Amino acid sequence: MDIQDKAYTSLEYDKILQLLSKHTSFSLSRELALSLRPLNDLDGAIRSQRETTEALRVLQLKPDITIGGARDIRSLVTKASLGGVLDPSELLQISDTIAAANSFSRQLGKVLEDADSFSLLSAQLRHIVDLSDLRKQIDAAIDDQAQVRDSASTTLARIRSQLRSAHDRLMQHLNSLISSSSYRDALQEPIITQRDGRYVVPVRADARHRIPGIVHDVSGSGQTLFVEPLATVDMGNRITELRRQESEEIERILAQLSEAVASVASDIMRTLLALARLDFALAKAKFSQHLHACEPELVSAEYEGDKLFLPDARHPLLGRDVVPITIFLGGDFRVLVITGPNTGGKTVALKTTGLLSLMALSGLHLPTSERARVPVLKYILADIGDEQSIEQSLSTFSSHVINIKKMLEVAGPDTLLLLDELGAGTDPEEGAAIAEAIIDYLLEKRALVVATTHYPEIKVYAQTTPGVTNAAVEFDLETLSPTYRLTIGLPGRSYAIDIAQRLGLPKVVIEAAKSRVSPESRAANDLLEQIEAEKKLADQRLAEAEQIRREAEELRSRAAAELQEAERIREQALEEGYQQALRELEDVRREIDEVRRRLSASQAASKLGEIADALRAVENVERRVRKSTRGSKRPSVIRRLPQVGDSVRIKSFGTEGKVLSISDSTAEVQVGSLRSRVPLSDLEVVGGKQSTETSSQTRTRGVRLNVDVRANISTELDLRGMRAEEALSKLDEYLNDAYIQGIPTARIIHGYGTGALRDAVRSMLQGHPLVSGFRPGGPGEGGDGVTVINLISR
Numbered sequence: 001m002d003i004q005d006k007a008y009t010s011l012e013y014d015k016i017l018q019l020l021s022k023h024t025s026f027s028l029s030r031e032l033a034l035s036l037r038p039l040n041d042l043d044g045a046i047r048s049q050r051e052t053t054e055a056l057r058v059l060q061l062k063p064d065i066t067i068g069g070a071r072d073i074r075s076l077v078t079k080a081s082l083g084g085v086l087d088p089s090e091l092l093q094i095s096d097t098i099a100a101a102n103s104f105s106r107q108l109g110k111v112l113e114d115a116d117s118f119s120l121l122s123a124q125l126r127h128i129v130d131l132s133d134l135r136k137q138i139d140a141a142i143d144d145q146a147q148v149r150d151s152a153s154t155t156l157a158r159i160r161s162q163l164r165s166a167h168d169r170l171m172q173h174l175n176s177l178i179s180s181s182s183y184r185d186a187l188q189e190p191i192i193t194q195r196d197g198r199y200v201v202p203v204r205a206d207a208r209h210r211i212p213g214i215v216h217d218v219s220g221s222g223q224t225l226f227v228e229p230l231a232t233v234d235m236g237n238r239i240t241e242l243r244r245q246e247s248e249e250i251e252r253i254l255a256q257l258s259e260a261v262a263s264v265a266s267d268i269m270r271t272l273l274a275l276a277r278l279d280f281a282l283a284k285a286k287f288s289q290h291l292h293a294c295e296p297e298l299v300s301a302e303y304e305g306d307k308l309f310l311p312d313a314r315h316p317l318l319g320r321d322v323v324p325i326t327i328f329l330g331g332d333f334r335v336l337v338i339t340g341p342n343t344g345g346k347t348v349a350l351k352t353t354g355l356l357s358l359m360a361l362s363g364l365h366l367p368t369s370e371r372a373r374v375p376v377l378k379y380i381l382a383d384i385g386d387e388q389s390i391e392q393s394l395s396t397f398s399s400h401v402i403n404i405k406k407m408l409e410v411a412g413p414d415t416l417l418l419l420d421e422l423g424a425g426t427d428p429e430e431g432a433a434i435a436e437a438i439i440d441y442l443l444e445k446r447a448l449v450v451a452t453t454h455y456p457e458i459k460v461y462a463q464t465t466p467g468v469t470n471a472a473v474e475f476d477l478e479t480l481s482p483t484y485r486l487t488i489g490l491p492g493r494s495y496a497i498d499i500a501q502r503l504g505l506p507k508v509v510i511e512a513a514k515s516r517v518s519p520e521s522r523a524a525n526d527l528l529e530q531i532e533a534e535k536k537l538a539d540q541r542l543a544e545a546e547q548i549r550r551e552a553e554e555l556r557s558r559a560a561a562e563l564q565e566a567e568r569i570r571e572q573a574l575e576e577g578y579q580q581a582l583r584e585l586e587d588v589r590r591e592i593d594e595v596r597r598r599l600s601a602s603q604a605a606s607k608l609g610e611i612a613d614a615l616r617a618v619e620n621v622e623r624r625v626r627k628s629t630r631g632s633k634r635p636s637v638i639r640r641l642p643q644v645g646d647s648v649r650i651k652s653f654g655t656e657g658k659v660l661s662i663s664d665s666t667a668e669v670q671v672g673s674l675r676s677r678v679p680l681s682d683l684e685v686v687g688g689k690q691s692t693e694t695s696s697q698t699r700t701r702g703v704r705l706n707v708d709v710r711a712n713i714s715t716e717l718d719l720r721g722m723r724a725e726e727a728l729s730k731l732d733e734y735l736n737d738a739y740i741q742g743i744p745t746a747r748i749i750h751g752y753g754t755g756a757l758r759d760a761v762r763s764m765l766q767g768h769p770l771v772s773g774f775r776p777g778g779p780g781e782g783g784d785g786v787t788v789i790n791l792i793s794r
Contacts, residue, residue, distance in 0.1 A: 003379075003381055003403070003406045003407060003410075004379060004380075004381065006382075006403070007354070007380060007381045007382040007418075008358070010351075010354075010382040010383075010384045010385065011351055011354045011355045011358060011380075011382055011384075011418075012317060012351070012355065013355060013358050015317055016316060016317070016355065016358075016359060016364070017033055017034050017036055018034070019287065019290075019316075020033045020036070020283060020284065020287050020364070021033035021034050021283070023282075023283035023284075023286040023287050023290070024279055024280060024283045025066060025067050025068065025070065025279050025282075025283075026067070026070050026071060026072055026275075026276075026279065027072040028072045028074070028272060028273075028275070028276035028279075029275075029276040029277075029279035029280045029283060031276075032276055032277065032280040033280060033283055036362050036363075037362065038357075038358050038361035038362045038377075038380070039361055039362070039363075039376070040361070040376060040377065040378045040414075041376065042298060042299075042300055042376045045298050045360075045361050045363070045376050046298050047120065048362070048363025049295050049296065049298060049360070049363050049365075050120055050295075051120045051121065051281050051284070051363060052281065052284040052285055052288060052295065052363050052364065052365055053295045053365075053720075054117075054118045054119075054120055054121045054281070055121065055281040055282050055284060055285035056285040056288055056289070056365075057117075057118070057718075058108070058111050058112075058118070058121065058282070058285070059282065059285050059286065059289065060749070060782040060785070060786070061111050062107065062111050063779075063780060065104070065107050065108065065111070065282070066104070067100055067101070067104045067275055067278070067279050068100060069096050069097070069099060069100035069103070070096075070097045070100040070101060070104070070275055070279075071093045071096065071097050072272070073093055073094050073097050073268070073272065074269065074272060076090050076093060076094060076261075077094075077261060077262075077265050077268050077269060078265075080258045080259075080261040080262040080265065081262045081265045083262075084258065085251065085254050085255045085258050086254060086257065086258045086261065087146075087254065088142045088146040088147060088148055088254070089146040091138050091141075091142050091254070091257055091258075091261070092138070092142055092144075092146050094134075094138065094261060094268070095134075095135050095138040095139055095142070097272070098131045098132070098134060098135040098268075098271075099135060100275075101128055101131070101271050101275055102130065102131075102132065102135075104128075104275065104278070105125060105128045105130075108121070108125055108278065109125065112125060120281075121278065121281060124274050124277050124278050124281070125274070125278065127270050127271070127273070127274035128271050128274045128275065129264075129267040129268075129270060129271045131264060131267060131268065131271065134260055134261065134264055137257060137260055138257060140152070141253055141257060142257075148250050148253060148254070152250075152253045153249060153252075153253055155249050156246065156249045156250065156253065159242055159245050159246050159249060160246060162242055163239065163242040163243065163246060166235060166238045166239050166242060167239060169235060170199060170232055170235040170236065170239060171192070171199075173231065173232055173235065174192045174199060174201065174229070174232060175192070177201065177211075177229060177231075178190040178191065178192065178201055183210065183211060185207070186203055186204060186207035186210035186211055187201060187202060187203060187204065187211075188202040188203065188204050188223070188224045189202055193226065195216035195217040195226045196216055196217075197240065197243075198214075198216055198228050198236050198240075199228065199232065199236060200216050200217070200226040200227055200228045201226070201227060201229065202219075202224045202225070202226055203224070203225045203226075203227045204223065204224065204225075205218075205222060205223050205224065205225055208225055208227075211227055211229055212229070212230050213227040213228050213229040213230045213231075213232075213233070214227065214228045214230070214233065215227055216228055284363060284364055284365075287364065287365075288364070288365035289752070289785075291314075291316055291365065291366075291367040292320075292367060292751070292752035292753050292754070293364075293365035293366050293367045293368070293753070294365055294366065294368065294370070294371060294372075294720050294721050294751050294753055295365050295371065295720065295721050296360045296365070296366050296368070296371060296372040296373060296374050296721075297371055297372070297373045297374070297721070298360065298361075298373075298374055298375075298376055299373060299374070299375050299376070300375065300376060301375045301376060301377060301413050301414040302413070303330070303373075303375060304331075305330070305331045306328040306329065306330050306331035306373065307329070307330035307331070307373065307374075307375040307448075308327070308328065308329040308330050308353070308357070308373065308374060308375060308416070308448060309327075309328045309329075309372055309373040309374075310325075310326065310327045310328070310352070310353065310356055310366070310368055310372050310374075311326050311368050311369050311370050311372060312324035312325070312326055312368055312369035312370075312754055312756075313325055313326065313327065313352050313353075313356055313366070313367065313368050313372070314352075314367040314368070314754075315348055315351065315352045315355065316355070316356075316359070316367055317355075318348070322484075323345070323483065323484035323485060324368075324369065324754065325345075325349055325352060325484070325485070325486040326486065326488075327349065327352070327353050327450070327486070327488070328488070329353075329448055329450065330375065330448055332469070333467050333468055333469040334442075334443065334446065334447070334448055334449065334467050334468075335439055335442065335443060335448075335449040335450075335451070335462070335467060335468040335469070336449070336450045336451070336468075336469060336471050336488065337439075337451050337452075337453060337458055337459070337462040337468060337469070337470055337471065337491075338350070338450065338451070338452045338453075338470075338471045338472070338473065338486070338492070339452070339453055339454065339458075339459055339470065339471070339472055339473075339491050339492035340472050340473035340474070340475065340482075340492030341473070341475045341482065341492070341495045341496075341499075343482055344473035344474070344475055344482035344484070344492070345473045345482055345484040345485075345486070346420075346452040346473055347384065347420055347452065348484070349450070349452075349471075349473065349486055350382070350384060350418050350420055350450055350452055351382075351384065351418075353416075353418065353450050354380055354382050354416065354418045354450075356368075356372070356374070357374050357377065357380050357416055358380055360372070360374035361374065361376060361377065361380075368753070369753055369754040369756050369757075370721075370722070370723050370724065370753070370756070370757065371720075371721035371722060371723065375414075375416075375448075376414070377414050377415060377416050377448075378410075378412070378414040378415060379407075379410055379411075379414070379415045379416070380415075380416045380418075381407045381410075381415065381416070381417050381418065382417075382418040382419075382420075383400055383403040383404055383407065383417075383418070383419050383420060384418065384420040385420065396424070396425040397424070397425030397426045397431075400421075400424070400425060404419065404438065408438070408441060408442075408445075411441075411442055411445040411447040412445055412446065412447060413445075413446040413447065415445075415447045415448065416447070416448045416449075416450075417442065417447055417448070417449045417450075417451075418449075418450050418451075419438075419449065419450070419451040419452070420451075420452050421452055421453060421454070422435040422438065422439075422451045422452070422453050422458070423435030423438075423453065423455060423458070424453070424454070428455060429457075431455065432453075432455040432457040432458055433457075435451075435453060435455065435458050436457070436458060436461050439451070439458075439461070439465075439468060443465075443467050443468070459491035459492075462491065463491060469488065469489060470488075470489065470490060470491035470492075471486055471487060471488045471489070471490070471491075471492075472486070472487050472490045472491055472492030473485070473486055473487075473492055474486075474487065475495050497510060497513050497514060497517075500513070550763075553681075554766075554767075556679075556681070556682065557681070557766065557767035558767065560651050560681070560682070560767065560769070561767045561769075563651060564651075564769060640685060640736040641680065641685075641732055641733065641736060642659050642662065642667055642680060642683045642685050643659065643662070643685075644659050644660065644661060644662060645658070645659060646658070646659045646685045647685070647686050648667075648669060648683045648684060648685055648686060649683070649684050649686050650669065650671070650676075650678055650682055650683060651682050651683070651684055655671050656671070656686060657669040657670050657671035657676075658670050659683075660675065662680070665679060665680050665681070666678060666679055666680060667680055667683060669683070684769070713734075713737050713738050713741040713743060714746075715738075715743055715745070715746045715747065716746065716747045716748075716749065717730070717731065717734045717746065717747070717748050717749065718749045719731065719748065719749060719750045719751075719757065719761065720749060720750060720751040720757075722757070724756065724757055724760045727750070727757060727760070727761065728760060728761070728764050731748065731761060731764060732764070734746075735768065735770045735771065735789075735791070736770070738770075738791055739770045739791050739792070742793075743791060744790065744791060744793065745788065745789065745790050745791070746788075746789050746791070747777065747781065747782070747786050747787075747788055747789075748761055748765075748786065748787045748788075748789060749782060749785065749786050750785065750786070750787065751785045752784065752785045758784070758785075758787070761787055762774065762787060765787065765789060769792075770791055770792055771789055771790070771791060771792070772790045772791065772792045773789070773790045774787050774788060774789040774790065775787070775788050776788070
């Protein structure tokens, strides 16, 4: 076993493939799953990830898509190609597989109508050949019970017709014989049976002479003879001849169909391979759903920065309850040294790093809280566990050294090395020295390294060596159990004496042990304990501050929503009053016109001045109504994010100002001679600069609004793989565009993951001025990995 295969075993990559294979639908795609290996070229690895993402979108659009009914018929096609004759059941398998391929192609084709969005799956789909003609030939000759139909050929139909007639005549003659009173006492029982394909009757041995014929069998007791009466021998011969002809015709038909299979063997094989690859892609997508995973970003080994970044990563074999860890590597440091107590999770962190890197390069999505980043590596190698060998007389230390020697031979910038208990199994001082020398060598080779150790010397080395940093797994002294949390930047401290004291070791022994610890080690442990306490306090205060911030934001959103509702009611009341006044004035105008119409000519002449005065009075009142009503309205709101130069209203104060600058989630607004920094969520645009983009003017209640227009806004926004801040920015921009386009409802795809992105999205939607409501996706809509929103109408 070479060192890469040994790493696959150590990291349990084969167990991942076993889980993946359970999501396949037939043996050929199962073979692809079990033979999956990481790719070490960037383009190929990215293509494999994109394929999984495309398949995941297919499942979201059509969760029940399947290739059910397909079989691995490669051996049957090969048999036909070599001149073999397929039996009816084998031909039926080929027909069923063609039917499954056609059905799957139609289903997938409807989903992949937008070929640009599914370019990889569309390319595979084009390899499925329409073999309907072959299927029709097979189905015309073979029925669902794998029997050759009478209609398979005119010759077979004629032979079987003659065979049925001959059989009926024979049965009629034999039935007449066994029901005849002349032969009743000569028969053992009045039945017709078969022996060697010939129809016979059971005759008593002592009455053999009564029914002349051919004896085909004798019962075990010798008391019964199975006789074919002479009168039916010719009829039996005729049936035997017709059966021979039937068999020859069936053999000819099957040979003809087998030749038809052989003639399109390459098309069948191409279709099978395409089906397997598409089913394999869907299996990767189903595995992604099972893990609540997301697509990682793949980068080259020369990427500047943290080329390996696994945020809130979960080991895929440990279930959903595993404590997630965040690991990053390759930016400020290339070597990460993890320390801490036994069973604290050091080896799990090591395996998680290696296994997720293998999965990413294999085209599998990763169980992380947001989009991970993984470099394309030539080697991902691991030295994990106790591999002492009695047969080879190797100690634990020797086996580790041999493994590491092989790893050092191939180490380079495109290599990730995972070293468990580096330098262990020998004298601690010498083991620590060897460990430091190995890390120095790997730093020169610019390899990525994650190592675990118990040696305090290596903690100091990692803290003082450029390119190397410490990480610690936490331990809870109250419960005497690890928390499995990983903290990068701090070395882990030893808890041996603390644990021994908590477990009741005599005080005198504990004090003696403490006295034997060097002052430097005690001081270092005290410092680490102080740092841990301060960090825990800082984390607690940060959590409290975050809770306060969330509550404040909720209150602000609620107040803004109530203010917006009050303003809506006020404007609605104004509008209703305005329209009511206009209707009443119009009624008055109509009444005046009616009075004028009814007056006689002489009366009209005398009343003309009064009528004109009344009309002028109505018009004056109408002008005053229009002026006062419009003048009481606030400037219309432009529903989009503020931009520099916009006129905006600060919703919490009701004052208006101008945006001077924007930074992150706040804007600097000038109100009169004062400048203030205000959250973007507390601003609404009430007028502003002319957009440089294409704009259209929308008339609303007599006011012309300039609004940005972006053509072809989709009813779906995919945020998977984005960080929360980036996703929320994209979502806010999308809501603005969708509102302007008049889209009533849309799907926001955030995936499952750990739920962090989903919660952030829904928190933002809660109380958003452009959103009238939202809900989780239902069956067929993506489930809880999707949020369906309703936007307010324009």
